[in-house]
Amino acid sequence: MKTQALLQTKIKVGIIGFGRMGKFYWEAMRKSGQWDIAYICDTDPDTCLLARQMSPESRIVSDNQVIFEDDSVQVVGLFSLADARIEQIEKAICYGKHIIAEKPVADTLEHEWRAVELAEHTDRFSTVNLYLRNSWYHNQIKEYIRQGEIGELAILRICHMTPGLAPGEGHEAEGPAFHDCGMHYVDLARWHAESEYKTWHSQGMRMWSYKDPWWLQCHGTFENGIAFDITQGFVYGQLSKVQTHNSYVDIIGTKGIVRMTHDFKTAVVDLHGVSQTLRIEKPFGGKNIDTLCRLFAQSIESGKRAPQLPTVRDSAIASKYAWMFLDDSYTHDLPAIGDLATLDEIRERRRTMKNGYGLLHHNNQKPHIIHP
Ligand SMILES: NC(=O)c1ccc[n+]([C@@H]2O[C@H](COP(=O)([O-])OP(=O)(O)OC[C@H]3O[C@@H](n4cnc5c(N)ncnc54)[C@H](O)[C@@H]3O)[C@@H](O)[C@H]2O)c1
Numbered sequence: 001m002k003t004q005a006l007l008q009t010k011i012k013v014g015i016i017g018f019g020r021m022g023k024f025y026w027e028a029m030r031k032s033g034q035w036d037i038a039y040i041c042d043t044d045p046d047t048c049l050l051a052r053q054m055s056p057e058s059r060i061v062s063d064n065q066v067i068f069e070d071d072s073v074q075v076v077g078l079f080s081l082a083d084a085r086i087e088q089i090e091k092a093i094c095y096g097k098h099i100i101a102e103k104p105v106a107d108t109l110e111h112e113w114r115a116v117e118l119a120e121h122t123d124r125f126s127t128v129n130l131y132l133r134n135s136w137y138h139n140q141i142k143e144y145i146r147q148g149e150i151g152e153l154a155i156l157r158i159c160h161m162t163p164g165l166a167p168g169e170g171h172e173a174e175g176p177a178f179h180d181c182g183m184h185y186v187d188l189a190r191w192h193a194e195s196e197y198k199t200w201h202s203q204g205m206r207m208w209s210y211k212d213p214w215w216l217q218c219h220g221t222f223e224n225g226i227a228f229d230i231t232q233g234f235v236y237g238q239l240s241k242v243q244t245h246n247s248y249v250d251i252i253g254t255k256g257i258v259r260m261t262h263d264f265k266t267a268v269v270d271l272h273g274v275s276q277t278l279r280i281e282k283p284f285g286g287k288n289i290d291t292l293c294r295l296f297a298q299s300i301e302s303g304k305r306a307p308q309l310p311t312v313r314d315s316a317i318a319s320k321y322a323w324m325f326l327d328d329s330y331t332h333d334l335p336a337i338g339d340l341a342t343l344d345e346i347r348e349r350r351r352t353m354k355n356g357y358g359l360l361h362h363n364n365q366k367p368h369i370i371h372p
Helices: 002-008 020-032 045-054 065-069 082-094 109-119 136-146 182-193 289-302 312-329 340-352
Strands: 011-016 035-041 059-061 075-078 098-101 126-128 153-161 197-207 215-222 227-233 246-253 257-262 266-272 277-283
Touching: 011 020, 011 289, 020 035, 020 289, 035 065, 045 059, 059 065, 065 082, 075 082, 082 098, 082 109, 098 289, 109 312, 126 289, 126 312, 136 182, 136 246, 136 257, 136 266, 136 277, 153 182, 182 215, 182 227, 182 312, 197 312, 215 312
Parallel strands: 011 035, 011 075, 035 059, 075 098, 098 126, 153 227
Antiparallel strands: 153 246, 197 215, 215 227, 246 257, 257 266, 266 277
């Protein structure tokens, strides 16, 4: 009876940062019926106005202090940019809140390891949105490998290239494309390998002669001998008339292979193992925020942290290696191709695009799934 009553109580949350991601969480939490979105905090007045219209049941604030000081708030969602996160994490721990954070957990490695330290010395739960770990397709692949269908896992090949966020458009606190987005794939390779990175070599391209590489390929090995290559770039046909992308994983074992690809709507997994050959097509699932929120809600309700939830440490490790792989590219030949005038053209096109890859949200937009 007591458990039943507990399950029926909504979890009180304060959302901090109501941009593109914040709205995704708001939408997923509302849909689930498990959450009471008591507060929304954003420093931008127009965003606050929009939040008031979208979420009349929430208290809209521009200073997060009131959320931390409200003892009835159990969880804070830290969805603004990385530069504000460490201060918010410190406050959350200090005021005894559970934490759902966006990646990267902070703007510098020093702050990220401070966040790990804090998260690991409290009884409060925390997680970071390393969203690929919550995808149905990677869980399906992992389970298939666990069953021994491809023999011993030997080679992980991951590629994600889109005409996404261009340099200078925003999110500078999150680093160049290989850090901002690439850290997801650095994390994913580590998650599949179940080992730590051992060796690496990176080749970058300073596309449009921008100061940092916006395309990078890194290959190397893990401690357990698995080899990897990761290719990531937001450089994939930015000015093509009809834009497209190329995103896949290709995993090779001693006996079989698995691979997946997606078009952001449908994900397709091909499983070629020793006893089973399967092709599974299901909806892509976007950022899997519904799964993350469900697992987090379950953790709070049961008092036991769901083991599948990514940790702050996982995020700090992925961030660390994404930076190291980027840094490595500066130590080899790092060519520059194209000119900044083309980059200006790209930024201009993206400013006026209605539906494109990784467009930053404008305040007059209601949430809808757009490409990462
Ligand atoms: N996990 C993923 O797959 C994924 C994908 C995209 C973005 N992200 C991360 O999510 C975070 C948010 O990204 P976004 O695309 O929503 O950005 P965004 O620019 O759309 O939104 C950020 C919002 O935070 C607000 N803000 C800024 N500083 C604030 C502060 N101190 N307090 C309260 N509000 C503040 C801004 O006004 C804005 O509304 C970033 O760290 C980004 O790297 C993660």
